[in-house]
Amino acid sequence: MNGTDAAGILEEISGAISNLEGIDQIKKLVERALKQKHSVTEIIEGGLKHGLDEVGARYEKGEYFLSELLYAGEIMTSLFDVLRPHMKQNVTGQMGTILLGTVRGDMHNIGKNIFGMIAQFSGFKIHDLGVDVDPKRFVDEARRTGADIVGMSTLLTSTLPEVKVVLDGLREAGIRDKVKIIIGGNAVTKQFGEEVGVDAAALDAVEGVEICKRWIAR
Amino acid sequence: MTPRERMKAVLNFRKPDVLPWLESMYEETVLTWFRQGFPPDKVIVIEWEVGRGGTNLYNWPAVKGFDAYTYFGCQSFYGSVVPVDIGPLPRFKLKVLEEDDRYVTIRTETGAIAKRIKGEERTWYSMPMFTEFPVKDQRSWEEYKKRLNPRDPRRYPKDWSKDDYISAFENYQRGVTMMRFNGFYGFGAELMGIAPFNIMLYKDPELIHDMADYWEYYITETLRDAVDTLKDRIDMVFWWEDMAEKHGPLMSPKLFRQYCLPHYRNLTGFLRKNKIDRIMVDSDGNINPMLDLFVESGITGLWPLEVNCNMNAVEIKKKYGDKFFLIGNLDKRELAKGGEAMRREVDSKVPVLKEMGGYVPGADHLVPVEFSLERFREYTDYIKSLLPYE
Numbered sequence: 262m263n264g265t266d267a268a269g270i271l272e273e274i275s276g277a278i279s280n281l282e283g284i285d286q287i288k289k290l291v292e293r294a295l296k297q298k299h300s301v302t303e304i305i306e307g308g309l310k311h312g313l314d315e316v317g318a319r320y321e322k323g324e325y326f327l328s329e330l331l332y333a334g335e336i337m338t339s340l341f342d343v344l345r346p347h348m349k350q351n352v353t354g355q356m357g358t359i360l361l362g363t364v365r366g367d368m369h370n371i372g373k374n375i376f377g378m379i380a381q382f383s384g385f386k387i388h389d390l391g392v393d394v395d396p397k398r399f400v401d402e403a404r405r406t407g408a409d410i411v412g413m414s415t416l417l418t419s420t421l422p423e424v425k426v427v428l429d430g431l432r433e434a435g436i437r438d439k440v441k442i443i444i445g446g447n448a449v450t451k452q453f454g455e456e457v458g459v460d461a462a463a464l465d466a467v468e469g470v471e472i473c474k475r476w477i478a479r
Numbered sequence: 480m481t482p483r484e485r486m487k488a489v490l491n492f493r494k495p496d497v498l499p500w501l502e503s504m505y506e507e508t509v510l511t512w513f514r515q516g517f518p519p520d521k522v523i524v525i526e527w528e529v530g531r532g533g534t535n536l537y538n539w540p541a542v543k544g545f546d547a548y549t550y551f552g553c554q555s556f557y558g559s560v561v562p563v564d565i566g567p568l569p570r571f572k573l574k575v576l577e578e579d580d581r582y583v584t585i586r587t588e589t590g591a592i593a594k595r596i597k598g599e600e601r602t603w604y605s606m607p608m609f610t611e612f613p614v615k616d617q618r619s620w621e622e623y624k625k626r627l628n629p630r631d632p633r634r635y636p637k638d639w640s641k642d643d644y645i646s647a648f649e650n651y652q653r654g655v656t657m658m659r660f661n662g663f664y665g666f667g668a669e670l671m672g673i674a675p676f677n678i679m680l681y682k683d684p685e686l687i688h689d690m691a692d693y694w695e696y697y698i699t700e701t702l703r704d705a706v707d708t709l710k711d712r713i714d715m716v717f718w719w720e721d722m723a724e725k726h727g728p729l730m731s732p733k734l735f736r737q738y739c740l741p742h743y744r745n746l747t748g749f750l751r752k753n754k755i756d757r758i759m760v761d762s763d764g765n766i767n768p769m770l771d772l773f774v775e776s777g778i779t780g781l782w783p784l785e786v787n788c789n790m791n792a793v794e795i796k797k798k799y800g801d802k803f804f805l806i807g808n809l810d811k812r813e814l815a816k817g818g819e820a821m822r823r824e825v826d827s828k829v830p831v832l833k834e835m836g837g838y839v840p841g842a843d844h845l846v847p848v849e850f851s852l853e854r855f856r857e858y859t860d861y862i863k864s865l866l867p868y869e
Contacts, residue, residue, distance in 0.1 A: 281681060323768065326731040327724060328677040336680050368596065368608040371673055372724070392608055393581075393596060416606075418812060419848050447764075450787065460675055465726040 270294045271307035278312025279319070281332055284339045291343050291365060297441055301347050313382050317467040322376045327375070331464070334378040336360065341382075355384050357477045360408035362390035363446075364423035372446055373414040374465040383470055385410075400430040403440055410473055413459075415446040425457050441476050445469050481652035482554055487714055490655070490708050490757045490780065490804045492837045498829075498866040499654075501647025501806055502839040507723045508848045509547050515852040522550050549653075551859050553841070556717060558654040559647070561705045564634045565660050565698065567626035571613075589669065590611065590623070594705025600633060614670040617686050623670065624693060629700035643706045648712040657712040658705065660698050662760065663739040664730050666668040681736050687738055695742040699749055705865075711754035715780070720738060725788045732768050740776055757804065764788045770795065774802050783807035783844040789845070792828060796835045804837040813843040817854035822861060829865050840866075 271295060277287045294304050316333040320326040340447050359380055363373050371394050377387045390398060403411050411431070413424055431437040442459040445466065454462025460476075463469030470474055480488070485495035485757075513519060522545040530539035548555040554631045570588040573620045577584040590613030599751070623699065648656050667690055668676045680687055682836045707711070715741060722729050730738075747758055759780030760766075765788040784790040792808035813824035825840075832838035840862060846855065 284682070320726070323727060326727050327673075327729040328680050328731050328734055330682040331674055331677045335682070366596065368594065368606055370608055374674070446785070465724075477723075 270297060271304065271311075274304065274308030275311035275315065276310065277314035278323070278333065278336055278340075280318075281329060281336070284336055286289060287329045287336055288338050288339060288343055291340050292396050295344075295347060301344050301349075303315050304344065308339060310383065311373075313337060313379065317379065317470070324421070330375055331334050336373065337378070340386045356386075356474065357409035358386045358388065358405050358406055358412045359412055360388045360390065360399070360406055360440075361394040362394035362414070364420050364427065365393055365395055366423060367417050367420040368392045369414070369416040369446070372416065372466060373412075376412065376414070376445060376463075379466055380473060381472045382472060385470075385473065396426040396430050399427045400434050400436070404434060404436055405430060408440055410441045410443060410476065412469070412473075413442070413444045415444070415448050418448045421448050421453060421457075423460065426433075428458060441473075443469055443472060459467075482654050483585075483652045483656070483714070483791070486554060486839070488653045489799050489837060489839055490715060492669045492804070494836065494868060496658070497635070497866060498833050498868070499554050499839055500552075500554070500862055500866060502548065502846055503556055503841050503844075504547055504839070505848060506852060508846050511848050512547070512852040512855070517547075517749045517852055519545075522547050525688070551855070552863060553859075554654040554839075556655075556659075559651040559656040560726060561643075561656075561658040561713060562636050562639075563702055563705050565659075565701055566677070567623070568628065568631045568633050569626065584610070591672075609672055612670060612672040612675065614690075615675070615770065617689070618682070620670075620769065621692060627697050634701055634703065639704075645709065645712065648709050656709075656712060656753075656859055657715050657717050658702065658713045658755075659717040659719065660702065661744050663694055663721040664722040664735075666694050666728070667719075669821060670750075674848060677729060680730065680738065684738075691738055691742050694829045699746060706750065706753045706755065713755050714757060716755060716758040718758060718760045718778070720760055720762045721764075722762045723766045723769070723788070725765060727765045727767070728769050729764075732772055735772055740772060740868045743776035743778070750767070751777065759804070759806070765790060770790055770799065770803075774799070776802075780804040780806065783842070787812070787843075788812035792832055792838060795833075795840070796832065799835055802813050804839070805839045806839040809840060809842050811844060811847055811850065814842055814858050815847065815850040815854055816858050817851075821854070821858050825858075825862055825865065829862065833868075 265313050270290065270405055274287065274290045275292060277290055291304060313333060314323060316329060339369065361373060361377050363369055383385050388402060390402060399411060413427060415421055415423065428442065443461045443463055444454060444459050444465040449462050451462050461472045463472055480496050482499060485497060485499040488495040489499060498503045514642065518565060525544045526543050527538040528541050530537060569591055571586055571590040573588050574586045576592065578587055582594050582598060583597050584592060587593055591609050592611040593607035593609050595607040610698060612625050614707045644705050656710055671679065750758060757780060758778055759782055759784050760778050766790065781803050784792055784805060790808060809828060810824050813820045829840050830858060
């Protein structure tokens with residue numbers, strides 16, 4: 262196979278994902294790429310990630326919305342199911358590890374889950390602690406997993422102070438400087454992020470993942 | 480003018496003598512205020528009713544709730560509402576499925592399974608985590624539909640005597656009279672969950688079309704008697720959607736046009752034929768990308784216009800003029816800070832919007848628990864000083 266053909270099928274996969282075509286149709290493209298002897302890594306890097314990046318870019322531009330992000334996540338999950346039997350090793354997690362959770366007192370999980378899904382498909386290993394996470398657990402798990410990034414979500418204004426409690430806990434444990442901290446959720450603003458002393462406050466899941474990617478790339 | 484006359488004037492872009500002010504409060508906020516010195520005897524609503532049980536035929540005082548709105552002098556959405564039950568009938572049996580020291584998991588009356596933090600399960604401020612929803616596919620939707628029968632006699636009160644209700648709706652003067660229902664995005668997301676519903680918009684268009692078709696039929700037929708009876712004695716429609724997040728709509732405008740717009744137009748057309756044309760969408764989040772579509776849909780009002788989500792009532796007024804009446808848009812976070820921050824926020828919106836017309840001031844969503852009683856009083860005093868017209 263020549264380079265043009267190789268690029269062709271991967272571009273086709275990428276384009277089909279970014280245009281949100283039918284899942285079965287995109288699965289067939291991935292199966293074709295496998296038959297053409299593309300490695301799983303090539304397909305993920307050259308097809309899936311490009312497609313997802315484009316979905317994220319369109320979301321940031323206001324062309325796509327949550328419905329499109331969620332459907333893109335559904336596509337990616339289905340494609341990973343196709344690829345998994347062909348994986349010699351786990352190809353996710355190479356970007357680094359993100360410890361993720363919704364702060365104590367808050368049971369919202371949609372934004373956190375979308376962030377986790379995009380981050381995972383972008384190559385991060387995700388340790389999702391769920392919702393209503395005790396501050397001590399954030400600290401203990403950050404130490405245990407050796408996470409590169411701690412992500413906290415809070416939708417409620419009443420639970421914003423929990424972010425500071427976790428930060429204080431990380432400081433007391435002596436690991437604040439070893440991790441980057443990112444926060445997100447409806448109640449979060451850039452101003453709050455600066456005031457409380459996190460490394461970044463993301464206004465949406467796509468922006469959050471882009472920030473994490475930049476941190477790891479440095 | 481009465482509070483209702485003031486509100487009707489503003490909703491119809493006429494000038495009242497005093498601008499009405501509307502708030503919506505979490506019950507948890509009011510309960511918090513009690514701990515901060517809110518006088519119970521001034522806000523607890525007591526009704527005298529025949530004692531139950533035994534031979535107590537005499538009247539007995541029963542606590543029915545609390546009315547903080549009258550105490551502060553603001554209006555609410557909850558005064559006089561068309562008493563039609565649009566929920567599933569029969570209701571699912573409310574049941575505790577699991578319980579430990581921290582959480583309780585329940586099956587709700589709408590058929591979802593929700594996990595709540597204990598101690599907060601009776602309030603909505605800390606939303607539960609929904610772990611299961613009653614509608615997952617065509618089969619479960621067909622099952623659920625059986626509970627959405629518009630002809631079920633339990634939908635209307637037993638005392639639905641039209642003359643009495645007409646008279647009640649005519650005479651009510653403490654605020655607007657209202658009719659409430661769930662919209663075409665809101666009902667779907669409520670029955671399937673936000674993420675599954677959004678995914679199904681792509682994965683199973685036939686199911687979504689079927690749900691939207693049925694919902695239009697169901698809402699129209701369920702409310703038909705009330706609408707025919709009360710007509711424009713209903714001042715405002717409260718159309719619940721909650722269809723956006725901070726970044727923008729949950730459902731893209733393209734999908735809205737495909738799935739919702741025709742039904743919006745049919746339903747607003749039905750209401751308009753009955754002289755009901757003050758139709759307000761309740762949606763949190765950034766709905767800016769939806770506004771042109773709302774105009775096309777026959778929607779004429781918006782609440783709460785969350786500042787944190789980039790909603791700006793002054794900008795909307797400049798762009799859309801009298802196509803929308805607007806309620807809210809005062810940044811609750813700034814109001815809750817009190818002092819200069821609160822005054823700056825109020826001053827930046829209320830005087831200019833008061834002159835532009837068609838605007839009712841209020842916080843940009845329900846008054847949160849961290850808004851202290853002392854600061855709410857300070858805000859009350861300040862905003863009330865700005866309401867009268869010269």
